[in-house]
Amino acid sequence: MHEEWIPIVMFISIAVVVGLAMYFGYRTKHEMQATARAALDKGHELSPEFIAKLGDALPSPKSDLRRGVIFTALAIALALFGWLFPEADIQGIMVSVAAFPFLIGIAYLGLHKFGKQ
Known part of the structure; x- marks a missing residue:
């Protein structure tokens, strides 16, 4: 019975790691966009370096x-x-x-x- 849990736990842990990596990547992009919106709302100009970071990294x-x-x-x-x-x-x-x-x-x-x- 306990041997059946080994592959189940392995695949679940892989899915959790991949899911967390995707979530934190999404969260980082979302926070950068929120920062850009707040800066634009206050009338600040965005630097070209910051705009380049907003796009997909090559x-x-x-x-x-x-x-x-x-x-x-x-x-x-x-x-x-x-x-x-x-x-x-x-x-x-x-x-x-x-x-x-x-x-x-x-x-x-x-x-x-x-x-x-």
């Missing part, structure tokens, strides 16, 4: 490389973690799970290599 040229390296390293870590267990079933499962971030990392590395040419 990704840095190396963001695909960074994401690719992080996803690939995560995949390698998952695969190595799976190989620590002597049971072949667990090794196969962990290598299968590691395949997803590995392929995402390879895709990001490919986008970095061939994207801006």
